[in-house]
């Protein structure tokens with residue numbers, strides 16, 4: 001089979017597994033769905049929360065130089081005027097004179113573009129027009145221009161607008177960062193590829209405030225940090241590529257941008273970004289609002305606008321890349337098994353506990369004790385349906401790293417079997433050692 005077909009097949013398998021096992025459902029499905037909207041189901045919300053808490057722990061809790069923020073999603077529209085989003089956050093669109101479908105000019109195949117031909121009906125395409133990607137809404141009951149507001153297209157602006165509040169309340173010295181996780185909205189013209197490009201998505205962003213003369217050094221440090229992060233998701237280095245974004249393609253605020261691209265089944269595409277935003281945002285907001293957003297050096301009393309390095313991560317693209325990297329198939333026919341080799345910190349359940357036989361009350365009682373005790377600290381599944389092989393198979397498919405079985409020997413010596421998802425091998429372990437085992441696996 002050609003490489004492309006295998007890759008497309010992989011995407012189909014992931015989408016189907018996500019639906020079947022409760023990771024990700026099509027949005028508003030009972031009403032026939034809503035194009036490109038997706039709901040995270042019981043297991044999807046776990047993996048998504050795990051990505052976010054791993055990130056928060058790594059970049060906020062474990063660092064002295066970064067603090068968190070959770071800013072409002074709908075901000076004063078003046079924010080978007082000052083940030084340049086009202087003027088510049090747009091895609092060039094061409095419209096077909098016959099079927100009126102619109103296309104992103106830069107995404108049309110060049111032959112069609114040369115002929116100005118609509119890919120859907122062959123009609124004539126018009127001249128490109130800029131289309132702003134921000135979602136507009138109205139505050140209050142009157143739908144008037146004076147009440148227009150926008151859903152934020154990036155979380156970043158919250159960090160700039162609150163810069164002074166954070167500085168005053170945390171007494172941080174440069175360099176320091178503000179981190180935020182939250183929803184962003186973009187009226188994308190060509191959403192698609194499952195959760196890769198949607199109109200509503202989540203970002204994890206850091207605005208890292210620095211002195212201008214250290215931007216290259218800090219850029220380099222963050223570049224390394226991003227590679228370390230991708231390792232934590234289980235992504236292989238050979239599938240990650242850096243793209244130096246050329247000046248004409250960079251966002252209006254950026255002096256340098258690197259896209260971290262991943263080999264997705266539908267093509268190598270942007271996973272994350274790293275940008276040097278200069279002092280564009282702070283100086284623009286200071287000029288537009290009249291607020292003093294300068295930083296005062298405590299030793300020299302010098303006042304200046306800090307410059308900014310911005311590493312940015314999409315949560316949904318992280319989940320998609322982690323699922324794709326984790327998907328494994330092994331064996332043939334009846335012996336075939338599918339497993340998600342997710343890093344334990346991302347896996348929805350850290351373990352599943354089973355009684356060997358459902359109809360033996362003494363086994364069920366003991367297994368419940370083990371389950372309830374571990375559940376106090378870790379997210380653990382319980383299963384007593386079917387035979388043990390089927391339970392293993394079901395847990396493999398949702399990425400549960402370990403299965404714990406309480407059998408007759410447990411009743412004699414308080415040990416259980418611990419089965420490893422990736423090797424399918426089992427070993428016996430005292431119940432008393434389970435907590436230390438999981439603590440080590442998850443946190444070391």
Ligand code: GAP
Pocket residue numbers: 153154155156186188195196197198199200201202203205270271272273310312313314315316317
């Ligand atoms: N604050 C800078 C910024 O927003 P961006 O490259 O436009 O930069 C950052 O977006 C990240 O957000 C991307 O690298 C990607 O992971 C994610 N992202 C952007 N648009 C997205 C969309 N339509 N659907 C899902 N994720 C998206």
